[in-house]
Amino acid sequence: MSTLDTTRLLVVAHEAMDKAVDLLMRGQAGEVQTKGDRDLVTEVEVAIEHLVRDHLAEHVPDVGFLGEETGATGDPSVYWVLDPVDGTANFVHGVPLCAVALGLVHDGQPALGVIETPFLGHRYWATKGSGAFRDGDPIVVSQETALENSLIALSDYGSGEGGAARTRASATLDRALSLRAQRVRRIGSSAVELAWVADGTLDASLTLGNRSWDTAAGAIIALEAGALVVDADGSQHSTSSRCAIAMTPGLRDALLPLLHIVRGTRYWPISTADGDALPVVEPAHERVADATAFLATIGVGIGDDDTADTVAERVFPSSRDARSWLEQERVCCTSR
DSSP, X not given: OOSOOHHHHHHHHHHHHHHHHHHHHHSOXXXXXXXXXXXXXXXXXXXXXXXXXXXXXXXXXXXXXXETTTEEESOSSEEEEXXXXXXXXHHHTTOSOOEXXXXXXXXXXXXEEEEEETTTTEEEEEETTSOEEETTEEOOOOXXXXXXXXXEXXXXXXXXXXXXXXXXXXXXXXXXXXXXXXXXEOOSOHHHHHHHHHTTSOSEEEEESOOHHHHHHHHXXXXXXXXXXXOTTSBXXXXXXXXXXXXXXXXXXXXXXXXXXXXXXXXXXXXXXXXXXXXXXXXXXXXXXXXOOEEEEEEESOSSSOOSEEEEEEEESSHXXXXXXXXXXXXXXXXX
């Protein structure tokens, strides 16, 4: 699909969201199961995912689908992505900070998003190039420029595979932010956080990790509301990013340097394609600058987990130079 009729697709998305929210509000969580280390899934989430997937397949059968609970089907270049309840632990415990998040991804970039916070009574949406809305009213990000006056949300500590590494990185970042920001909050739902950045409730949201069902819908809504939405190194956010960082533009110079805390971990992108620069993006419709820093790290614990202990680290002008250095170091280490 080379072009998207986002006006029509938004109508279909709203219809799917209506069905999802109706099902969620009519029933209870139902059976609660554990699908990993402290990672929950409820019976109603699975039912919502089947309901939304079937509705979308009926109305736009040429668009693929990726659901958190049921996986991927169809076209991988343009597909819907759904989190039936983002913030499951909150939902199970009766905390109203959760959301249904439905996004549309085209060539790796979010192009449409609809988020409903059913227990707070708000719906957010956006399509690329058309602005962002809450309950039909246009929304924009806050105008805050001082970190000490900012309310910032930080993603949860880790669980499951790689959980210990995420906990280490998150705890370190939490300490740094707590010393500088007015307050740091852990909301427990990336979709809620990104919607709140879009409407100015939060000044920034920092999500370590980037599962598209959690972030795709919120990323386009925040971007269209005027937020800077980037990876940890300031490069443009996409489905392949390591993190989802959304902030009001006035906090860019204060927040981006703090994110160097996660360099050398799985949350820091090492490079793009050979010789490509990492773009440091501004909010929608503004200037794009280039950066040419590529990080190469040698450490203990590289793999599914983060680099627990960095042995050597250097920054290079290109990804090719970075990989060449790594290869030389591996040869040196093997011959020692």
